[in-house]
Amino acid sequence: MKLKFALMITLAGAAAAQTASPVSLNLVMSLVKTVKVDGKTTEQFAPSPKTVLPGDVIRQVVTVRNSGGRALKNVPVTLPVPKNTRYLAPEKGLDDVRAEFSIDQGKTFAAAPLMKKVTVTENGRSVVKEVEVKPSEYTTVRWTVSELGADQTLKLGYRIQVK
Template identity: 50%
Template sequence: MKPLTPTVLLSLLGVALAQGTSPLTLDYSQSLVRTVTVDGKSSEQRTPNYVKVRPGDLLAQTVVARNVSSRTLKNIVVRLPVPTGMVYQGPDGGTQTGVRTEYSIDGGKTYAASPTKKVTVTENGKSVTKDVEAKPNEYQAVRWLISEMKAGSEMKVSFRAQVK
């Protein structure tokens, strides 16, 4: 499989360029995540900038947002698509204060904390359309809403995805 970095970087650059000369820089990285056992203890091993992916590999998709301005930035939005050929597996790390995470199941057109989709089921012999919560493996993009970043600060947002 070819490296996934260029496509994602273009997506991120589009976000930054849309803002003009941005006081915010976005740096993307991808790391292979493996569980290794040494002396009976399991731990995670990360290989940064890993590009020779194989089916089943677990990768951390990470964006570091940096406020390079001299003022506090508010209401920052960082979007990252789940790369083609990969399936969203969950967050990579804990929840950060002041950050809300939302997901898209329609290629980034709409986002929600728990996206829903319409399905038709049969109840009592009748077809009924219902909204049901999408499963994480259906997520196609992730968006982080950062309420505030102080001047000179940085914040890391990340998720894990598995190669199909």
């Protein structure tokens, strides 16, 4: 089965509240391929894949740029996990900004590990238990950039797998 992706990036909060936001976002989705080069296993990235197959891993990286003349504080950057994919892990080697996750399409966010309440039957009785949410259940990722300096650029991202 081949899938095509369409994504929406949301920028909210202080930067978005301004009439002409100095913050710009550029999302690049790349297909991750593991290959052997000179006997060593390495990864190669194919930007903007037109089609993907179940099991393919996609690297999503958003470049956040403040083109304004002053620093901005607490800039939220939100990326939904595309339908027909599952969240895998944060992208390593990018800027270290604390991420929060949502399991309800961005209505609520919390730092990992997320917890949820489930009702189970034990000894014939319904019991409510709190269990850890698997990362594959995440629907949205949000980073809050504590300060984005004037003319500063940073990269944020994560990996997903096509279902």
